[in-house]
Amino acid sequence: METRSPQKRRLATHQRLVDAAQDIVTESGFAALRVEDVVARAKVAKGTFFSHFEDKDRLMALLIGREMDQILAQIAQAPPPDRVDDFAPAIAPLLAYMGQNRVVFDIVIRFSGAAAIETTELISVNFMEQVVLFAQWVERLQPNTIRDDVDTTLLAEGIQAFIIQAIALEFCALHNSVNVEDRLAPYLRAWLTAPRSAQ
Amino acid sequence: METRSPQKRRLATHQRLVDAAQDIVTESGFAALRVEDVVARAKVAKGTFFSHFEDKDRLMALLIGREMDQILAQIAQAPPPDRVDDFAPAIAPLLAYMGQNRVVFDIVIRFSGAAAIETTELISVNFMEQVVLFAQWVERLQPNTIRDDVDTTLLAEGIQAFIIQAIALEFCALHNSVNVEDRLAPYLRAWLTAPRSAQ
DNA sequence: GACAAAAAATGACCGTGGTCAATTACAAAA
DNA sequence: TTTTGTAATTGACCACGGTCATTTTTTGTC
Numbered sequence: 001m002e003t004r005s006p007q008k009r010r011l012a013t014h015q016r017l018v019d020a021a022q023d024i025v026t027e028s029g030f031a032a033l034r035v036e037d038v039v040a041r042a043k044v045a046k047g048t049f050f051s052h053f054e055d056k057d058r059l060m061a062l063l064i065g066r067e068m069d070q071i072l073a074q075i076a077q078a079p080p081p082d083r084v085d086d087f088a089p090a091i092a093p094l095l096a097y098m099g100q101n102r103v104v105f106d107i108v109i110r111f112s113g114a115a116a117i118e119t120t121e122l123i124s125v126n127f128m129e130q131v132v133l134f135a136q137w138v139e140r141l142q143p144n145t146i147r148d149d150v151d152t153t154l155l156a157e158g159i160q161a162f163i164i165q166a167i168a169l170e171f172c173a174l175h176n177s178v179n180v181e182d183r184l185a186p187y188l189r190a191w192l193t194a195p196r197s198a199q
Numbered sequence: 200m201e202t203r204s205p206q207k208r209r210l211a212t213h214q215r216l217v218d219a220a221q222d223i224v225t226e227s228g229f230a231a232l233r234v235e236d237v238v239a240r241a242k243v244a245k246g247t248f249f250s251h252f253e254d255k256d257r258l259m260a261l262l263i264g265r266e267m268d269q270i271l272a273q274i275a276q277a278p279p280p281d282r283v284d285d286f287a288p289a290i291a292p293l294l295a296y297m298g299q300n301r302v303v304f305d306i307v308i309r310f311s312g313a314a315a316i317e318t319t320e321l322i323s324v325n326f327m328e329q330v331v332l333f334a335q336w337v338e339r340l341q342p343n344t345i346r347d348d349v350d351t352t353l354l355a356e357g358i359q360a361f362i363i364q365a366i367a368l369e370f371c372a373l374h375n376s377v378n379v380e381d382r383l384a385p386y387l388r389a390w391l392t393a394p395r396s397a398q
Numbered sequence: 399g400a401c402a403a404a405a406a407a408t409g410a411c412c413g414t415g416g417t418c419a420a421t422t423a424c425a426a427a428a
Numbered sequence: 429t430t431t432t433g434t435a436a437t438t439g440a441c442c443a444c445g446g447t448c449a450t451t452t453t454t455t456g457t458c
Contacts, residue, residue, distance in 0.1 A: 007424070010436065035415060045438040050416060109308060113371035124371075150389045158386060161364035165356070168363075172312035172323075187357060190349045191390065206454065209406065234445060244408040249446060 014052050016042040021059055030060060030103045061111045064104055065122020071097055072126060072133070080137050083145060084192045087137070088185045091163065094130075095180045099167040109164070131156040138192070146192050155192065162187040213251050215241040220258055229259060229302045260310045263303055264321020270296055271325060271332070279336050282344060283391045286336070287384045290362065293329075294379045298366040308363070330355040337391070345391050354391065361386040 020041035024033055035056055039049050053059045071093050081090045088095075098108050111123040134156035142148040146155075166184040219240035223232055234255055238248050252258045270292050280289045287294075297307050310322040333355035341347040345354075365383040 004435080007435065009423080013436080034413090036413090046415090047417080047439065048437055051436070056415065106305070106309070109367070110305070113367050154385055154389060157364065158361070158389070161360045161386070162357070164363060164367075165360035168308070168312050186353060187360070190353060190357070203405080206405065208454075212406080233443090235443090245445090246409065246447075247407050250406075255445065 013042070013044060013048060017044065017049060017052055017059075018062065022063055025063060030063075030101055033060065057107060057110065060103070060107050061121065061123050064107055065111075065126055067097060068094065068108075068126045069122060072129060076133055080140055082141070084141075084189055085185065087159070087188050087192070088181045090137075091159075091184070092181050095163065095167060095184065098163075099170045099180055102171060105167060105171070112164075127160065130160060134159050158191050159188065162191065212241070212243060212247060216243065216248060216251055216258075217261065221262055224262060229263075229300055229306075232259065256306060256309065259302070259306050260320065260322050263306055264310075264325055266296060267293065267307075267325045268321060271328060275332055279339055281340070283340075283388055284384065286358070286387050286391070287380045289336075290358075290383070291380050294362065294366060294383065297362075298369045298379055301370060304366060304370070311363075326359065329359060333358045357390050358387065361390060 017038060021033060021038045023041065024037055033056070035046065035049055038059075039046050049059075053062075075090060075093060078090065081087050098105055108123055111121055112127045113124060131153060135152040138146050138152050138155050142152075162184060165187065166180050169183055170180050216237060220232060220237045222240065223236055232255070234245065234248055237258075238245050248258075252261075274289060274292060277289065280286050297304055307322055310320055311326045312323060330352060334351040337345050337351045337354050341351075361383060364386065365379050368382055369379050
């Protein structure tokens with residue numbers, strides 16, 4: 001399998017496309033992102049766009065993934081939560097970003113586990129990094145504050161499941177009075193502490 | 200607000216559109232569903248389609264919702280699970296249907312909580328019925344087999360969160376060797392039993 | 399039955415994502 | 429420098445979802 005490294009010109013074009021797209025999103029939001037506008041701003045033909053990105057969604061996934069990486073990095077370098085009830089606030093910036101917009105949320109869902117093998121999918125990688133971080137948080141508080149009867153990775157993935165759940169409900173007409181963070185909190189409390197045995 | 204009941208003709212047209220769509224889906228799957236084909240088969244103009252359905256997604260949501268209703272009804276009339284480990288198998292048919300296809304899953308996600316107020320959205324209603332059913336299952340096994348320290352509705356909604364999680368991972372290249380049911384099981388075990396206290 | 403008003407249906411038209419055969423720019427070999 | 433194979437780009441074109449002014453059908457009233 002022979003793979004040549006791309007020419008400088010190609011890299012420059014790629015950068016121009018990404019920059020143009022980012023500008024449009026910053027100015028008018030994801031919903032207003034049009035391929036034709038992107039190529040016009042980047043001064044390239046439409047076909048060029050699709051030689052750089054499989055489809056429009058991949059470009060959006062790239063922009064969203066970059067942003068999520070930054071947000072996650074900031075979360076990771078902040079002090080870790082000391083109690084279960086501090087988890088939701090700690091995650092809040094990520095929640096806010098992913099739930100800002102239907103379009104963004106859909107892309108996140110679509111690419112979150114999409115192709116965990118491809119390291120080119122930033123969102124997918126980001127989700128795996130989230131799991132690692134959450135698992136660290138969990139281990140740090142085990143076994144006193146957090147249950148230790150379940151694999152930490154499973155606990156971390158469960159947190160992700162509840163994050164998605166909480167954001168999805170955000171778009172539900174019935175629940176939009178409560179904010180995402182508060183909606184997430186009860187799930188995490190139940191999931192992570194598991195106070196009393198049933199049996 | 201004056202709302203006239205529709206003419207017979209309109210109802211007939213609606214039915215023809217739905218039937219045509221269902222036929223196409225049955226023959227070629229959701230991914231192959233094209234509005235132009237639907238209207239051709241139903242012998243109506245394109246504009247008529249959009250006077251009956253806000254967009255193509257609503258039609259798909261209708262078809263999917265109908266099917267999910269049938270599946271859920273069958274699940275509901277089967278004997279309820281007696282142990283936590285029987286939950287995933289009991290839910291399996293629903294898992295299989297929602298995870299059959301990317302297109303289906305995306306529609307389900309999009310409309311699951313979409314507008315819980317509108318009773319016209321079958322999927323949304325179906326999800327609420329799922330919660331009711333799961334809550335019944337949970338209550339039946341409390342407090343011996345299932346934890347009773349958490350609101351049953353929250354437990355039921357949590358099950359939904361894990362269902363989504365398990366199906367989403369189904370589309371992930373890394374995990375597609377394990378089947379959905381087996382992927383769901385460990386989450387449910389941890390979520391519902393919560394065997395030992397940490398504190 | 400003739401007429402008016404409302405409901406239903408029509409199809410030409412548009413916007414936008416995506417394709418691909420043809421063209422141009424580049425880099426290494428001669 | 430010229431040649432030549434390949435990478436990169438181009439833009440006319442297509443597919444398909446969705447719109448809306450216009451036309452046809454139905455219904456209620458006299």
